[in-house]
Amino acid sequence: MEMPKPSDLVIAGKEELVAQLRAVLPGDAVIDDLAETRAYECDGLAAYTCPPMAVVLPRTTDEVAAVLRICHAANVPVVPRGAGTSLAGGALPTADCVVLGVARLNDILETDLPNRFIRVQAGLTNLAVTQSVEDDGFFYAPDPSSQLACAIAGNIAMNSGGAHCLKYGVTTNNLLGVTMVLMTGEVVELGGPFCDAPGLDLLGLVCGSEGQLGVVTEATLRILPKPEGARPVLLGFDSAEVAGACVADIIKAGILPVAIEFMDRPCIIACEAFTGAGYPDCAALLIVEVEGADAEIDHQLGLIKQIAGRHNPVEMRESKSSAESAAIWLGRKSAFGAMGQMGDYICLDGTIPVSELPYVLKRIGEMAQEYGLGVANVFHAGDGNMHPLILYDANKPGDLALAEGLGADILKLCVEVGGCLTGEHGVGIEKRDLMSTQFAPDDLEAQMLVKDAFDPKWLLNPAKVFPLASSAARRGAAA
Numbered sequence: 001m002e003m004p005k006p007s008d009l010v011i012a013g014k015e016e017l018v019a020q021l022r023a024v025l026p027g028d029a030v031i032d033d034l035a036e037t038r039a040y041e042c043d044g045l046a047a048y049t050c051p052p053m054a055v056v057l058p059r060t061t062d063e064v065a066a067v068l069r070i071c072h073a074a075n076v077p078v079v080p081r082g083a084g085t086s087l088a089g090g091a092l093p094t095a096d097c098v099v100l101g102v103a104r105l106n107d108i109l110e111t112d113l114p115n116r117f118i119r120v121q122a123g124l125t126n127l128a129v130t131q132s133v134e135d136d137g138f139f140y141a142p143d144p145s146s147q148l149a150c151a152i153a154g155n156i157a158m159n160s161g162g163a164h165c166l167k168y169g170v171t172t173n174n175l176l177g178v179t180m181v182l183m184t185g186e187v188v189e190l191g192g193p194f195c196d197a198p199g200l201d202l203l204g205l206v207c208g209s210e211g212q213l214g215v216v217t218e219a220t221l222r223i224l225p226k227p228e229g230a231r232p233v234l235l236g237f238d239s240a241e242v243a244g245a246c247v248a249d250i251i252k253a254g255i256l257p258v259a260i261e262f263m264d265r266p267c268i269i270a271c272e273a274f275t276g277a278g279y280p281d282c283a284a285l286l287i288v289e290v291e292g293a294d295a296e297i298d299h300q301l302g303l304i305k306q307i308a309g310r311h312n313p314v315e316m317r318e319s320k321s322s323a324e325s326a327a328i329w330l331g332r333k334s335a336f337g338a339m340g341q342m343g344d345y346i347c348l349d350g351t352i353p354v355s356e357l358p359y360v361l362k363r364i365g366e367m368a369q370e371y372g373l374g375v376a377n378v379f380h381a382g383d384g385n386m387h388p389l390i391l392y393d394a395n396k397p398g399d400l401a402l403a404e405g406l407g408a409d410i411l412k413l414c415v416e417v418g419g420c421l422t423g424e425h426g427v428g429i430e431k432r433d434l435m436s437t438q439f440a441p442d443d444l445e446a447q448m449l450v451k452d453a454f455d456p457k458w459l460l461n462p463a464k465v466f467p468l469a470s471s472a473a474r475r476g477a478a479a
Contacts, residue, residue: 017074018054021098024066029104031055040099043084043091044146045430047346047400052079052093059104061179061187061217068215069185071098075479077462078183080211082123082154085146087347088428090158090210094462102153105217108132117176117193119220122153126160129221138223141168144424145333152219158426159208163332164289166382167258168224170424172207179218180206183455193220205450210426211461213454230258230291232328233301235308236282236315240264240365240377243284244357246311247381250288251354255303260382261287261332267339267376267389274338277331278324280315286381287332289325335378336389344394345376346403349425350414352384363413364388371406385423386414412437427465435467448474 018032031037032054041049053076058064071078077097084091093099105123112118113136120129126147129140143162144150150160156178161170168174177191191203206213237243240262247260263271263285272279279285286308290300305316319325331338339345352360361377368375374391388410392403411421411431415438421431435444448466451458451474458475465471 013074014053017070017076017098020070020074021054021056021067024070025056025058025063029057029059029063031057037099040081040084040093040101043081043086043089045087045089045092045428047394048089048092048429050093050095052097052099053095055099055101057101057104061181064100064102064181064215064217065185065187067098067100068181068183072183072185072457072459075457075459077459078215079461080153080157080215082151082157083125083146083149085150086154086158086426086428088158088349088422088425088430090154090426090428090461090464092429092464097462100215102151102215102217105153109218112193113138113223115193116223117220118223119193119218120152122156122178122216122219123151126150126152126155129223133223134226137226139226140221140223141165141174142171145336147333152221153216156207156216156219157209157211158424161380161383161385161424163259163261163329163380165380165385166260167256172204174222175203175207175219176222177220178203178206178216180214180216182214183457183460188214191220208426210428210465212451212465213460215460227258227291228293229297230289230325231297231301231319232259232287232289232325233304233318234280234315234328235286235288235313236280237284237286237311238282238314240284240361241358242311243286244361244381246286246308247357248355249307249310250304251382253303253307255300257288257290257300257304257382259287259289260380262377262379262381263287263332263335264377266342266374267335267378270338270342270376271331271335274341275327275331275334277327279331280317282314287328332378339376339378339389343391345389345391346407347425348386348388348390348407348410349422350386350388350411350419351423352386352414352417352419354382354384356417356419357381357384360386360413360417364410367406367409367413371402373403373406375406380423383423384419408434429464432463432465433467435465444470
């Protein structure tokens with residue numbers, strides 16, 4: 001993958017820039033020593049690294065605005081960074097940039113239970129939002145696997161989802177408003193603690209924009225009353241294709257579980273060894289969870305088991321206790337970490353129509369054989385958000401390029417069957433040169449015109465989302 005080249009001109013002005021940043025930030029909030037900046041040289045896509053010129057860690061919206069004004073005046077690129085859990089290189093620095101980390105923006109600013117919203121600084125972790133309101137009987141619905149670590153800022157940037165997005169939606173369905181700082185340092189408020197804002201849907205534009213339009217510093221989030229109860233059932237099958245067909249039939253029947261999660265045998269084995277979740281030994285496993293009162297749960301699970309029974313499951317087991325349910329979900333949410341103990345992998349993020357699951361799973365298996373690589377599948381099956389994990393050897397020359405080639409073919413397959421390149425991980429650097437697979441030139445031009453309007457100099461999160469040649473030409477024209 002081609003990486004952007006650093007600007008010698010900006011690097012030469014590093015000392016002056018750092019001095020200006022230190023003048024507007026506390027002493028420990030500016031990092032420019034090479035050894036220390038290496039902690040920010042990559043995100044979850046660790047195959048690619050690049051230490052930034054400097055890192056800033058502001059604590060307030062005003063400090064973020066001051067940093068952006070300085071960088072805008074100096075024509076220095078800025079890479080916003082949440083917790084660095086992006087799996088698509090969304091927070092990968094360039095050598096001439098300033099990384100703006102929001103980790104210290106982690107305060108809860110307002111909690112309004114009667115009106116069901118919470119306002120937080122954007123560096124707060126996803127799980128911390130729920131933890132702050134759960135004693136009052138509420139929760140925040142989006143729950144990505146990295147929710148213990150990932151920041152709300154990154155969730156907004158990538159429009160993150162999670163296991164329970166089938167019923168409750170992804171970040172955009174639970175985001176009410178943001179405070180955002182433009183590259184010029186101007187602070188704007190979008191949306192707010194109400195159902196819908198008048199005028200253009202700029203909030204919807206910002207959610208999922210991957211740091212291309214501004215730096216989100218505060219967010220107003222919808223919180224929901226906790227359900228009366230919830231219970232998962234484990235459904236084991238002797239093939240991935242049959243499990244995919246079962247998912248399609250559950251959705252076709254009009255049943256809306258709170259979650260339908262899929263794991264194939266390599267992932268089942270890894271998660272079982274890692275957490276002791278109690279998973280059955282089978283080729284493919286579905287975790288289907290429903291919620292409500294006991295009678296409602298029993299009724300829904302009865303219908304789901306009827307549908308699953310038509311696909312000859314090798315295992316069909318309901319959770320018997322809250323401890324068993326917690327173990328089941330711990331195993332699923334530990335999947336990426338568990339697979340990491342098995343070896344190196346690339347985690348993809350294509351989305352397909354649920355009806356295409358059997359075919360796509362079959363084709364992924366065939367393509368993996370053609371490339372001579374292993375693929376483990378774990379994903380949000382209910383909404384077709386796939387996460388194939390392509391296994392490779394980082395120490396074997398050429399293996400990474402081979403894995404990336406297989407990944408590109410899988411993502412193209414997702415688009416061919418009517419899906420898209422990403423569901424929640426974003427485009428970042430990983431998929432930027434595949435954007436022309438999904439979008440026509442006019443479509444990409446319309447998106448880049450939006451970027452022009454918010455960030456005319458193309459300084460925010462450079463070399464992401466758009467094909468590298470297109471973004472470099474746009475930035476060069478603005479210089």
